[in-house]
Amino acid sequence: MTSSPTTSRPATVADGPSPLDGVDTVLADLDGVVYRGRAAVPHAVESLTAASRTHRVGYITNNASRTAATVAEQLSGYGLTVGEDDVVTSPQAAVRLLADAVPAGSTVLVVGGVGLTSVLEQEGFVVTRSADDHPAAVVQGFSPDVGWADLAEASYALAADIPWIATNTDWTIPQERGTAPGNGTLVSAVHTAVGRLPVTAGKPETPIYHAAVERFGATKALFIGDRLDTDVVGANEAGLVSVLVLTGIDGAKQLLAADARSRPDFVLGDLRELSQPYPQVVEHDEGDVHVVTVRGASVAVRGGTVRVMTPGPDPVDLLRAGAAAVWGTGRAIYGLDIDPALHPDG
Structure with a gap:
């Protein structure tokens, strides 16, 4: 199920407050929530724009290959009013973990692209691509340019039992031509070589949600996603109000099969329902x-x-x-x- 015929309607005796009632911040995933491919999801832009009049609205992405500025530019192209500071990326969450693990200014081996290196350099870390530079940690994120040599350098560096942080472990990444292997597959290759797992910053782990809550000063935040196993699980674990919108990956079968950890607080056909009275069971x-x-x-x-x-x-x-x-x-x-x-x- 990817859309709903739902239209605006008056409240009934079986309706309760809207999902927006009682929260001060709205956080949204991107692919499947705001856009699909190059096109905006129907009703998403108008609904998020309306929400921004009464709530702080921010955007969260696991994609480590792009900078926050690039993401903001894309969202602005759909008609949303978005600045760089309105976007929280998994590299930004990863650098918070890194700052707790190694001293400021440390040399860090990076597997990934500019979306990751730019954040690390901005925070004063020295980026290297070689294990021969004796890095204090390894940070791994997705880039379409990552190859065997990059994964091998990470494996060599991790032999020293230094911290290993992954921006995210998504198994797949949507592309224009279809679904492609995501950062999780690349992390798995290094895991197979070194026999241990990284600490993960992105969804469904909580650091990226905590980074967003801190960034926007939220006292009660709502998170909108299209996937139960990443978006909803992470929001629930982080103590956020969770919303599944049926415009992306997961539909009826996945919702019916959801375990207790991945059950959302609200299920919406599309984002018009964000501000509408929600039906009670x-x-x-x-x-x-x-x-x-x-x-x-x-x-x-x-x-x-x-x-x-x-x-x-x-x-x-x-x-x-x-x-x-x-x-x-x-x-x-x-x-x-x-x-x-x-x-x-x-």
Whole structure:
């Protein structure tokens, strides 16, 4: 599921506050939330612009190959008002970890591109590409130019048992021609050689979220993402309000299968719903059948069977009801007989 027919509508007795109520800062992932490929996600720019009138809005990216200024320029091209300081990158989170691990001004072996080296140099670290320079730490981030020789130098340097920090460990990275291997695959290659794992700064680990909260002075922040295993898990672990928007990677099947760590506080069809009253889940029993209702959509649970009673006019409401029903069973999705109408995306 990648979009919703949801339009603006008045609140009903089954609606609660909007996701924006009670928070002072909105943090957004990029790919799948703000844009897909080169195009802005429908309704994203308008909705985030509206949110910025009443909330601090910032952007978080795991992509270590680009600088914050480059990201801000791209977002500005879609019509958002974004400056360099509005973007928090995984290299920025990584340098915070590095500052706690080695003395200021240390020589650091870098695997990655300008998005990483520029941040390290700005903070006063000396960048090297060679283990022969006896670096105090290794920092690894994605760049399409990373090759075997770079990974080998990192492996040689890590033989000295120095700190190793990865900007992120995303297994894949979206490209115009499709999905390509991400930094996680490159980190895995070094891990195989050295037999240990790095400390990670980016999603789903919490340092990047903490960096954003500190940067924007947030007292209660909301994070919007399109992936459960990185965006939502990380936001939950960092104590942020988590939002899954169904305009990117994860859809109905992934949501229904979500474990406790990766269940979002809100599920939105698109970002128009960010400022709209959010529907409440209403539950009751009819004999041995447990009924879960969200607005006009109802799902029945009996034993190990989950069935749609009333689909309602909005497929996102049906998904919300279905997710609440499945999660409430305390059982894995694969151990249940689930109505295929709940996950038409497969």
